[in-house]
Amino acid sequence: MQEYIIQIRRTLLQILAWGFFISVGAYFTGSAWRIPGFIIGLFTSGVYFLLMCYRVSKSADMPIHKALLYMRVGWILRLSFIVIMLFMSLKIPVLDFWSAVFGLFTLQIVMFLNGVVIVGKSFFHII
Numbered sequence: 001m002q003e004y005i006i007q008i009r010r011t012l013l014q015i016l017a018w019g020f021f022i023s024v025g026a027y028f029t030g031s032a033w034r035i036p037g038f039i040i041g042l043f044t045s046g047v048y049f050l051l052m053c054y055r056v057s058k059s060a061d062m063p064i065h066k067a068l069l070y071m072r073v074g075w076i077l078r079l080s081f082i083v084i085m086l087f088m089s090l091k092i093p094v095l096d097f098w099s100a101v102f103g104l105f106t107l108q109i110v111m112f113l114n115g116v117v118i119v120g121k122s123f124f125h126i127i
Contacts, residue, residue, distance in 0.1 A: 001057075004053075004057065008049075008050075008053050011049065011107075011110060011111075011114075012046060012049070012050075014110045014113075014114070015042065015045060015046050015049070015106050015107060015110055016046075018042075018106055018109065018110055019038070019039070019042040019103070019106060022038060023035050023038060023039070026038065033096065034096045034099040035099070036094055036095055036096070036099075037089055037095040037096035037097065037098070037099030037100040037103065038096075038099040038100065038102060038103040039103065040085060040088070040089055040095055040100050040103060041085070041089075041099065041100040041101060041102060041103020041104040041105075041106065042103040042106050043103075044081065044082060044085040044100075044103070044104055045103060045104050045105070045106040045107040046106075046107075047081065048078055048081065048082065048107060049107050051074065051077070051078050051081070052074070052078065055070065055071055055074035056071075058070065059071055082104065085100065085104070086100065086101070086104075089101075
């Protein structure tokens with residue numbers, strides 16, 4: 001369980017670092033108006049990740065059939081959260097919808113980059 005918590009913290013820090021670098025890049029390229037939408041998407045991605053981690057940790061102690069039902073209900077709640085965020089980014093004029101969508105994919109980008117690092121380490125035999 002200790003390793004699980006370390007991995008959660010590490011992933012959250014990587015999400016924050018990705019968000020920081022993208023926000024700084026957007027600011028210096030003259031796209032500062034996109035940053036609020038991106039931050040909303042980044043926040044949603046982080047909350048989605050935390051909700052998923054919470055569900056996984058709670059379902060680990062349950063019987064299999066209860067854990068499956070628990071995870072299915074969690075999936076619906078997480079999807080509803082994403083839909084609400086996207087609807088909110090459409091209705092609030094300050095938020096750019098496509099920036100929010102890009103921020104929403106932050107978790108997937110971070111996970112993909114983690115996978116690339118793991119494969120790279122195993123391919124080049126780096127410990």
